[in-house]
Amino acid sequence: MCTSFVPSVGCHAQSCRSHLETERFSMRTSRKWLTCSTLALILAVIAAGLYGQQRWQRLKQENGITAIDWQGLGIGRSGMTLQRFIYKQETADGGRLELSAEGLRLRIGSLFATPALKALHMDRLEIEVRAGAADVESTRPAFDPTMLQQWAAWIPEQGSLPVIELKLPCASGQCQERLSLRWQHAGRELLPAEIDLTAQRDGHRLQLDARAWQARPAELQLNARLSLDGQPRIFLNNLISSAEERWSGSMTMGALPEAPWLLDWLSPWLPQPPQAFPALAEQMHLVVAWSLERPFDSEGLPDGEFNLDLNLPEYWPLPVLGQLKGDLNLQAQGRDGVWLPSSLDAALDWRPEATLLEGVPAALRPAELTLGITPGAPATSRDSLPLRLHLQSEGKLNLQLDSALQLHTRAANYRLESSEGQLRLQAPSLDLFDHRLTGLEATLGFTASADLHQAELRLEQNPTIRIDSLRTSDWAGEKLQLSLKDAHLQADLQQQATEDRRFALNAAPELRVQKLSHALLKPLGWQWSGKLQVNERQLELQGPLRNDAGLTLQLALAQAWGGTLAMDAGLQEIFFRAGNPLSASFSDWPQTLAFDNGRLNARASLEWPAASELTASLRLEARGLSGIYARSELSGLDTLLEMRVNGQKLQVDGARLDLQQLNVGFPIGPLHWQGSYQANLRSPASGRLQWQAAETRLLGGRLWLDAGEVDLAASEQRLALNLEGLQIPELLRAYPAEGLTGSGIIDGNAQLRSSPEGYSIDQGLLNARAPGGVLQFRSAKIQALGQSNPAMKIVAEALDDFHYSRLDSDVRYDERGKLQLGLRLHGNNPTLEGGRPINFSINLEEDIPALLTSLQLSDRVSETIQRRVQQSLQRDKTAP
Numbered sequence: 001m002c003t004s005f006v007p008s009v010g011c012h013a014q015s016c017r018s019h020l021e022t023e024r025f026s027m028r029t030s031r032k033w034l035t036c037s038t039l040a041l042i043l044a045v046i047a048a049g050l051y052g053q054q055r056w057q058r059l060k061q062e063n064g065i066t067a068i069d070w071q072g073l074g075i076g077r078s079g080m081t082l083q084r085f086i087y088k089q090e091t092a093d094g095g096r097l098e099l100s101a102e103g104l105r106l107r108i109g110s111l112f113a114t115p116a117l118k119a120l121h122m123d124r125l126e127i128e129v130r131a132g133a134a135d136v137e138s139t140r141p142a143f144d145p146t147m148l149q150q151w152a153a154w155i156p157e158q159g160s161l162p163v164i165e166l167k168l169p170c171a172s173g174q175c176q177e178r179l180s181l182r183w184q185h186a187g188r189e190l191l192p193a194e195i196d197l198t199a200q201r202d203g204h205r206l207q208l209d210a211r212a213w214q215a216r217p218a219e220l221q222l223n224a225r226l227s228l229d230g231q232p233r234i235f236l237n238n239l240i241s242s243a244e245e246r247w248s249g250s251m252t253m254g255a256l257p258e259a260p261w262l263l264d265w266l267s268p269w270l271p272q273p274p275q276a277f278p279a280l281a282e283q284m285h286l287v288v289a290w291s292l293e294r295p296f297d298s299e300g301l302p303d304g305e306f307n308l309d310l311n312l313p314e315y316w317p318l319p320v321l322g323q324l325k326g327d328l329n330l331q332a333q334g335r336d337g338v339w340l341p342s343s344l345d346a347a348l349d350w351r352p353e354a355t356l357l358e359g360v361p362a363a364l365r366p367a368e369l370t371l372g373i374t375p376g377a378p379a380t381s382r383d384s385l386p387l388r389l390h391l392q393s394e395g396k397l398n399l400q401l402d403s404a405l406q407l408h409t410r411a412a413n414y415r416l417e418s419s420e421g422q423l424r425l426q427a428p429s430l431d432l433f434d435h436r437l438t439g440l441e442a443t444l445g446f447t448a449s450a451d452l453h454q455a456e457l458r459l460e461q462n463p464t465i466r467i468d469s470l471r472t473s474d475w476a477g478e479k480l481q482l483s484l485k486d487a488h489l490q491a492d493l494q495q496q497a498t499e500d501r502r503f504a505l506n507a508a509p510e511l512r513v514q515k516l517s518h519a520l521l522k523p524l525g526w527q528w529s530g531k532l533q534v535n536e537r538q539l540e541l542q543g544p545l546r547n548d549a550g551l552t553l554q555l556a557l558a559q560a561w562g563g564t565l566a567m568d569a570g571l572q573e574i575f576f577r578a579g580n581p582l583s584a585s586f587s588d589w590p591q592t593l594a595f596d597n598g599r600l601n602a603r604a605s606l607e608w609p610a611a612s613e614l615t616a617s618l619r620l621e622a623r624g625l626s627g628i629y630a631r632s633e634l635s636g637l638d639t640l641l642e643m644r645v646n647g648q649k650l651q652v653d654g655a656r657l658d659l660q661q662l663n664v665g666f667p668i669g670p671l672h673w674q675g676s677y678q679a680n681l682r683s684p685a686s687g688r689l690q691w692q693a694a695e696t697r698l699l700g701g702r703l704w705l706d707a708g709e710v711d712l713a714a715s716e717q718r719l720a721l722n723l724e725g726l727q728i729p730e731l732l733r734a735y736p737a738e739g740l741t742g743s744g745i746i747d748g749n750a751q752l753r754s755s756p757e758g759y760s761i762d763q764g765l766l767n768a769r770a771p772g773g774v775l776q777f778r779s780a781k782i783q784a785l786g787q788s789n790p791a792m793k794i795v796a797e798a799l800d801d802f803h804y805s806r807l808d809s810d811v812r813y814d815e816r817g818k819l820q821l822g823l824r825l826h827g828n829n830p831t832l833e834g835g836r837p838i839n840f841s842i843n844l845e846e847d848i849p850a851l852l853t854s855l856q857l858s859d860r861v862s863e864t865i866q867r868r869v870q871q872s873l874q875r876d877k878t879a880p
Contacts, residue, residue: 064090079107079118093132100126106156117156128167130174155190159183172268177201191220204261205229218243228258246304247295253286263317270319285311292334300337307331315351322353333409338452340409344387346373363432366393376404383410389418397440400424403448418448425465439468444484453494459487459507475521479514505534516547522587524548530555537561544572549584564609571602576625590629594864598625598637613647628864631856636660636670650684652677662696665855666734671696679712686713699734700727701746716755723748723766728773735851738781744773744804750811757815764811772805772827798829798838817849 065088072083082104089097103123164179178200185193192213199206210224219241226234233256238249256262292304308330315323326348332341350369357365369391376386384406391401403421408414425442445461467480487507510529517523530543542556552572559565574581576595583589602620618641625637638658644651653676661669673694679687688711695704702724710717726746750764777799787793804827812820825840832838857870 064092066090079105081105091132095132096128096130098126098128100124117154119158119160120156121160124163124165125161126165126167129169131169155183155185157185157187170269175268201265202261204258204265206262206265215239228256228262231258233258245294246291248291250287250289252288253284255283255285259284259316270317283313284316285309301334301339303334303336305331305333306339315349320353320356321350322356323351325349338414340407340414341385342409344373344385345375346371348372361432363396363430365395366397366399367395369393376406384408396427396430398426403446413451415449415451418446421446421448434472436471437467437469439466441466450493453492455489455491455493457489459484463487475516475518477513477516479512481510481512483510485510502536503534505532507532520586520588522549522585524585528555538563547581547585549581550579551581551585562610564607566608567606569604571600573599573601575599576627592630593627594629595625595627597627599623600625614645615647616645618643631664631852633661633663634659635663645681648681650677650679650681650687659696665852665858666699668698669696683713688712698723698726699730701725710754716753719752719754721750721752721761721764723750725769728768734855739779740775740777742773742775744807745769746807748811755815758817759813760815761811761813764813766809766811766821768804768807770805772803772807775799775802775804775825777802797832801829801831802838803827803830813848817847819846819848820844821846 067086067088069086070082070084072081074081083102085099085101085104087097087099091097101122101124103121105119105121106117107119109118159182161179161181164181166177166179168175168177180198180200182196183194185191192211194212195208195210197208205228207227207230208224209227210222212220212222215221219239222238222240224236225232226236233253235252236249237251238247240247287307287309289307290304292302295302295304308328310328312325312327315325317323327346328348329343329345330341331343332339334340348371350371352366352369354365370393372388372390374388376388378386387405387407389401389403389405391399393399401421401423403418406417406419408417423442423444423446425440425444427437427440430437430440442463442465444459444463444465446457446459446463448457449455463484465480465482465484468478470477470480485508487505487509489503489505491503508530509532511527513526515523516526525548526545527547528543528545530541533540538558538560540556540558543554545553545555551574554570554572556568557566576598580595582600583594600620600622602618604616604618606614606616608614620639620641620643622637622639625639626635628634636659638656640654640656641652642654644653655673655675655677657671657673659669659671661667662671673691675689675691675694677687677689679685688709690709691705692707693704694707695702697703704722704724706720706722708720710719724747726748728742728744728746731746732740732742745768746766747769748764748766750761753760753762777796782792782796782799802825804825806824806826808824810820810822821842821844823840823842823844825842826837828835828837
């Protein structure tokens with residue numbers, strides 16, 4: 001038995017050793033895998049933590065979160081508690097949000113139920129918001145109404161926030177409010193629900209209670225009540241039916257004795273602090289009721305009915321609008337997206353808020369507006385509403401508007417008609433756009449109509465605007481009268497965009513000014529009448545402009561909105577034999593220039609694009625002008641001038657002047673000049689003058705300038721002056737010397753210099769043309785001088801009949817008008833000493849202005865010139 005037992009034992013031991021070795025190997029392998037798995041898990045957790053930390057830091061940076069901190073976090077099976085929570089955030093524009101919560105308790109139900117949050121309580125909640133820079137646009141996404149449904153599922157069934165401290169941006173800077181909030185709803189269905197919100201300040205309390213419940217299937221009843229110091233004052237009732245797609249409701253507000261402290265409470269939140277009133281509308285009354293069909297459709301206005309009954313015994317401040325007082329009773333109906341009153345009665349006084357009228361010139365802003373609307377004559381149709389309108393404003397400009405209105409309310413023919421309309425304007429003194437107006441009075445009769453497609457206005461009864469005086473810094477007008485004859489305005493109302501709407505204004509205005517004063521004009525009466533056309537593209541007017549002196553301009557003007565200004569003006573031809581309207585109209589007309597014959601016409605045009613430089617042209621033509629300039633007589637003056645302006649460049653091309661005769665005491669002419677001129681408008685008198693021809697006939701000869709150009713901006717100009725064929729007999733007749741006669745022809749040349757001091761000649765030369773001529777000087781005075789002086793006797797005998805073969809002279813002329821001649825003569829007297837040759841060197845000096853004066857005092861010129869010369873001499877004698 002033992003024999004059989006031992007081998008069995010030995011065999012089992014060997015198997016055990018093999019099994020133990022296998023287990024040891026397996027344990028070592030498991031430990032290795034466990035170690036590796038643990039390390040991998042630790043590494044994964046570390047990596048996830050690092051990645052989460054990185055994402056968290058990036059999230060904070062992207063959202064401007066600067067701090068998130070909490071203390072006393074406790075988590076249990078029924079919810080969580082938090083002793084303190086702090087959150088801070090900054091925006092890119094410098095705005096800041098700070099939130100601090102204390103004593104937070106959140107009770108949680110089943111995580112698989114909706115809502116999972118049962119109750120929320122906070123002992124204290126503080127929220128502070130500071131606005132960023134005003135010029136930085138907000139990048140916050142628009143509110144999505146569907147988000148409200150998602151949030152509603154996470155609103156706790158009950159909530160209690162007994163202390164809420166708010167610090168928010170407001171109109172006065174930063175405002176602080178102390179609130180408490182409580183709510184309760186039915187859970188998953190939400191309804192019924194209650195919300196109580198209370199605000200307290202300075203011992204006063206404002207409480208809003210809202211209740212919502214489902215009255216019937218598919219109907220939501222929502223009522224709210226606002227109480228002031230525990231007294232219910234404002235009631236709001238709403239019934240929203242999703243089945244009928246209808247929203248009906250009402251709001252009622254009666255007496256409001258709490259108005260004084262309520263106004264003080266709201267003042268910091270209003271854009272403009274309301275003024276202090278002697279009495280507020282404590283007995284005000286307001287009832288609003290409505291019933292709207294499909295109110296939440298996004299397209300157009302809903303249909304329905306609206307009633308408003310308002311009574312304000314005293315002025316009451318309205319945010320943004322201003323102060324309102326009076327009664328308003330309105331019933332309106334909406335059909336097909338169009339709302340029209342079915343009954344209207346109003347007696348309102350309105351003091352507009354200053355900020356509301358910032359775009360209106362200060363002089364036109366009304367201090368107070370009175371509106372009265374009463375029922376008109378009995379309606380001729382049940383689809384029409386007759387009304388009487390009275391509107392009156394008080395301020396620097398007083399306005400009164402009266403009209404009979406007829407409102408047609410049939411759906412296919414909505415229309416408003418105004419008849420018997422009259423607008424009156426009156427202002428004793430008005431400052432408007434740098435203009436001072438006094439004595440403004442206007443009476444404008446009109447009819448008007450409007451429907452959904454177009455509006456129309458027509459002025460009637462010869463509407464007239466009168467102004468006693470109108471003054472600016474540059475000009476003044478007295479007794480102005482503007483008549484707007486045949487004024488008719490039509491406007492298309494179908495286009496949605498204002499800039500696309502078409503309109504047309506046509507009128508035949510007449511403007512009269514009894515006396516217009518300007519530095520460039522003589523005080524005269526002016527009149528303009530014509531046609532005015534205005535539409536969405538441009539303004540056009542055309543018609544004659546006249547004054548009391550007989551000056552007439554045909555004007556045409558077109559101004560494209562935001563585009564080119566174009567103007568064309570034609571001067572009605574002037575016949576100077578009938579008078580000179582130019583000298584009677586313009587104060588800068590030279591007093592020494594007068595025309596008594598001839599004719600003149602001119603035309604000018606101008607174009608001034610909005611984004612480019614001005615271009616203009618002028619064409620002036622005169623024929624047969626005769627008259628007087630200074631001390632000279634003009635006759636047979638023809639001229640043509642064509643001028644162009646392009647930006648700052650002034651160009652005159654093809655200018656021509658022809659003068660038949662110029663009488664300065666002796667005749668000069670005909671004269672001819674032709675040339676051109678270029679200059680910059682900044683210095684129009686300092687350009688370059690070119691000429692192709694400049695010549696005149698002078699004493700039987702010809703005087704001319706070589707073709708050339710000069711720079712008028714230079715300190716001086718030099719001109720080459722030429723003389724050819726001057727007849728000595730003509731010269732001696734123009735410059736009579738007692739007993740002197742002669743014959744011969746003179747040629748010459750000189751360099752004429754022009755400077756601010758005047759004209760001068762430094763090197764001039766005159767010489768007689770071969771074969772010479774004869775000079776005979778037979779004066780009793782020189783013969784008497786020869787009796788006592790033998791030398792002068794020989795001179796007198798030689799000049800008695802001197803035949804010269806050579807005559808030349810140096811010429812000098814200075815800016816004071818002194819002419820110096822170095823005369824040289826070579827010839828003989830055939831009867832003296834057998835015709836012996838004789839040479840004379842004679843220096844002559846003449847005061848040319850004085851010479852011309854003596855000539856102009858003779859009968860060689862008109863009496864007008866003689867009188868001017870005598871007056872000038874008289875002034876010189878009396879001058880100090």
